[in-house]
Every structure is written in C-alpha cells, then in structure tokens.
Amino acid sequence: MAVQTVASSTNSVNLGPAAALSCRECGHRVPLGPVFACEECFGPLEIAYDFSGYDTEELRKRIEAGPANIWRYAPLLPVPADVAGKPNLNPGWTKLVKADNLARELGVTGGLYVKDDSGNPTHSFKDRVVAQALEAARVFGFTTLSCSSTGNLAGAVGAAAARAGFRSCVFIPHDLEQGKIVMAAVYGGDLVGIEGNYDDVNRFCSELIGDPVGEGWGFVNVNLRPYYAEGSKTLAYEIAEQLGWRLPDQIVVPIASGSQLTKIDKGLQELIKLGLVEDKPYKIFGAQAEGCSPVSTAFKAGHDVVRPQKPDTIAKSLAIGNPADGPYVLDIARRTGGAVEDVTDEQIVDAIKLLARTEGIFAETAGGVTVGVTRKLIDNGVLDPAKTTVVLNTGDGLKTLDAVAGTGLTATIRPNLDSFREAGLV
Amino acid sequence: MSVTVRIPTILRTYTGGQAEVSAEGATLAEVIADLEKNHTGIAARVLDDQGQLRRFVNVYVNDDDVRFEQGLETATPDGAGVSIIPAVAGG
Numbered sequence: 001m002a003v004q005t006v007a008s009s010t011n012s013v014n015l016g017p018a019a020a021l022s023c024r025e026c027g028h029r030v031p032l033g034p035v036f037a038c039e040e041c042f043g044p045l046e047i048a049y050d051f052s053g054y055d056t057e058e059l060r061k062r063i064e065a066g067p068a069n070i071w072r073y074a075p076l077l078p079v080p081a082d083v084a085g086k087p088n089l090n091p092g093w094t095k096l097v098k099a100d101n102l103a104r105e106l107g108v109t110g111g112l113y114v115k116d117d118s119g120n121p122t123h124s125f126k127d128r129v130v131a132q133a134l135e136a137a138r139v140f141g142f143t144t145l146s147c148s149s150t151g152n153l154a155g156a157v158g159a160a161a162a163r164a165g166f167r168s169c170v171f172i173p174h175d176l177e178q179g180k181i182v183m184a185a186v187y188g189g190d191l192v193g194i195e196g197n198y199d200d201v202n203r204f205c206s207e208l209i210g211d212p213v214g215e216g217w218g219f220v221n222v223n224l225r226p227y228y229a230e231g232s233k234t235l236a237y238e239i240a241e242q243l244g245w246r247l248p249d250q251i252v253v254p255i256a257s258g259s260q261l262t263k264i265d266k267g268l269q270e271l272i273k274l275g276l277v278e279d280k281p282y283k284i285f286g287a288q289a290e291g292c293s294p295v296s297t298a299f300k301a302g303h304d305v306v307r308p309q310k311p312d313t314i315a316k317s318l319a320i321g322n323p324a325d326g327p328y329v330l331d332i333a334r335r336t337g338g339a340v341e342d343v344t345d346e347q348i349v350d351a352i353k354l355l356a357r358t359e360g361i362f363a364e365t366a367g368g369v370t371v372g373v374t375r376k377l378i379d380n381g382v383l384d385p386a387k388t389t390v391v392l393n394t395g396d397g398l399k400t401l402d403a404v405a406g407t408g409l410t411a412t413i414r415p416n417l418d419s420f421r422e423a424g425l426v
Numbered sequence: 427m428s429v430t431v432r433i434p435t436i437l438r439t440y441t442g443g444q445a446e447v448s449a450e451g452a453t454l455a456e457v458i459a460d461l462e463k464n465h466t467g468i469a470a471r472v473l474d475d476q477g478q479l480r481r482f483v484n485v486y487v488n489d490d491d492v493r494f495e496q497g498l499e500t501a502t503p504d505g506a507g508v509s510i511i512p513a514v515a516g517g
Contacts, residue, residue, distance in 0.1 A: 025482065037512035039436045042471070042482040044513075148514075203486065206511045210435045210445060222514050305481065308493050322491070324513040327481065 013139055018078035021045040021226055024328070034140045034218065036225040044324065045226045047078050056275040063241070068093045070128055070234040076270060077234070078227050079135040087164050088134055091127030092234050094119040096242040096390070101358035102371075106378055110249065110387040115239055116361055122183065123396035124364070125260070126156035129231035133220035134160050136227035142218035146170055148205040150198050150256065150317045151180030152395055157220055158187030169217075171201050176316060179399045197311060199322050232260040236267025239390055240277050247271070247282045249387035252374045254366045254394055255286040255295050255340065256318040258325030265332045285383065286329050286340035287373035289313035289348060289365075295326045299340035304330055314345045314403050315365040317395060339382050343372035349403055351375065355393070362397030427452050429502045431461060432509040440468040449508075454485060455498040457508060472510060482513045
C-alpha cells in the first residue's frame, strides 16, 4: 500500500521523507529550514512528509532488518537515508518490559508494559529527539548545538555534540538536581545556569536566537524544534513493533511541554496509515505532577486553553509551567478517550519505589509520575485494567537521587552472625 | 509612556529588520496599537480575530509574563522593556 501524506516539496534539503514545514494551527507551509514558528500566526511548525511509494510489506522488512536503534525507522524520520553511518549516539530500541509484578500490584489483567527509556545512551528519552536535531544541524550548517533544558536534554545535547564534533553550550535553571548538572557538564561543553525557572531559560534562548550572538547556533528545541520533536515518534514505532506490530489499548505518557505525547500520537497514526498495524482504537493518557499541572487542570475543567502555572514539584524534568503543546495534548486525550491526571510529590516517590520494588526499574521522577498516575487512573476507574497498557519511564533514577534520599540502610550491624540475628533479618 | 519592544525574527519584516523599536502606551494593548500605527500589519500577527493575544505568542513586560499579570491590560511603565516571543516546547 502506498500512502501520500502530503504533496511533494520543491525544496532541495535532503532530510529523507521530510517534504516541508507545515503550521499546525493554520496549515501555512514553508520550505524545510531552521525555523519553528509560523510567520502568519506564530503557531508551531511541524514536519510534513512524503511517504508516497512505500510498499507496506517492503517497509516492514526494511525496518525489521535495520539496526537495533532508532535508525531502523529512518524511512519515517526527517533524516538522510545514510544517517546510520554518521557519528551519533544511536539511541533507542530500549526495552519494553512486561511488568507482571507491577500488574499484580495494580490489578491490571490485560497486560502491563513499561517502556524503559532509561536505557538510552544518556539515560533518558532525550537522546531520541537530539539525534534528529543533530542531523538537521548538520544539514543546515550549524557548528554549535544548544538548548534550554530541565536537565535531561542538557546531557543529551552535550553527549551528542561530543560524539559528532560540535561545540555545545546549553542553558539550565541554576537550581537543578546536582546529578543532572554533573551528567550534563561531564561531556565538556559549556553549561550555563540561569537564575530563574525553565520558562525563564526558554525565554532567554528564544531571545538569543534573534540576536547576532546566537547566529550559527542550532538550538535543538527552539529553531530545530520541528526536527527534534519528531524523535518522539520512535517511541510509538518501537512500542508497536515490540508488541508484534500491534497497537496497545492504553498508553500513559508524561507531560512537560506536551511535545512527546503529541508525537507518540502522530507516530501511531502514521503506522495505521502506512498499514503497518491494524487500525483500532487506542487511548492516550497524560501524566503530570500536581505541583506543575497546567494541562491536567485544563483537562479537568473542560478548557481547551492552558493557563500557565509557576512550577513547584520534585519532578523537575516535567516542570514546564507554560507548555507549548498543551492545547494539542488536550485535543488528543479527548479525541482518543483518554485523560490527563496528576499526582502529588509524595505519590511520585511512592510510585518510584513501587516500580523499583516490583520490576527492578529505578525511574527518575517523571517515571514516578507516570506510574503514580496509572495507579490513580485505575483506582478512579478511568483506566481499564483489562486492556493492554504501556507506561513510559523516560529517565533513570540515578538522575534524581534526592527524590528518594530517605531510602537507606535496613540495619547497621557488627561483622558477625550474632549481630545479624539480633537485627531481626533472619 | 515610552517603552522598548523586542521584535522576534519572524516579525522583523514589519520593522524594517529592526530587532528593537520604541512605542508609546500605558498598557500592553496601547503599546500594540502604537506599534500597529508605525508598523502596519504587526498587530494582526500578535492578536487573533477577537483581539486577544494569540495562544502561541508570549509577551513579557520587563521579566513578567503578561499571562500572570493583566494580559493586554498589563501596565507598561515608562522605560519598560516589552518582549514578544513565539512559544516553544522544551524539556
């Protein structure tokens, strides 16, 4: 089956099937380039593809014969066909863990899976998106990679730049978790702390791009954002392929800016249109921390506009108070019959421990948010325990050790058996 | 009240390429109206058909996001800096 998603483009930039940039708000179309906002309405630009000429079975075979990383999906991404041969971190193809112990604990009978993206090279899903931005940066001739970050992205950009031979200079809120600061700084690029929260950092970077100082800089999540964001589609592709080319019934996704959730939906829709999976309903659920829950608040209130909040939560990787893709998340949750829910910091910590105790997976706070929200949605009767459910863990718990700082020794004993017996552990 | 307005790249076609322009007004609404007078067409890019800020436009008066203040009625004191910035996703 051949699918024509968009009309072919007239520009000559070689980014595989990427044909043009299209405004998600008004549909205005511009040639591929390092731009991110529509000149007509300020709406976000995203990649429009030309998938014409793809035969479903040939495409499936090509993917299955591809490398064990995201480049197996190169025919569906805005990257050159020879991307796998270029120096990059080759992220993806992370484990889809069948979480039977957690399922028993939560009462899930339809099959529960954890997509564990802590297995990426810098231990978060950000390697997927940065890999796309890096290829765009090469094509557009940038030599410095940059970003505004809540921490995980800073490390992913630093590592990708080091591997590819780019300079990196990244910007973070000055008060991030120490682990994330170290994991970003170790790659040798410049790491700048901004006195403010993530939204302040984002604003600064947006202004830097418009200034001559920022010329020649590829900001992966600003002027390269249309390319960068597409990396999250690979989560959808992998989940479906790892389930045997089958869509899950329910997916629980963390929300920071909302970009990941919207691209997972886009990826699932593409798989359906390309005939790689059977067309069947699925529900997407968004997960936030109560201390930064602008999208969840809007969902529950029935609003289609997201009112910004000042973040105050331990889930710093999700602490975006003014989420740019929030309205689209609301659309998708409502269209698919899903929901958006939030959990308290205490529930996040409990969920981190629950996942670790039942499955041996140590999640960062964002993983605590998704597992905590999954539990809450089941308890509230919103998520159906009899359906196949996938919960995302987008980062490694080693990045947010402070969140579980109270966890420690069961006992301290003298080095002899009597002391061990006295401790009551036998 | 005279303020300095930072113009994002995608709106500089209306300001002859200038990254910063001066404008008059005691509130953000008045500043945008004054911008429109001198740079015709710019208001329709920032405001929607109902005259509200487009949802993918962020505006700051000094360091404050006007959505946390009084929106278009946010005061713009003499000498203030106003920044118009396209919303971007992050992470």
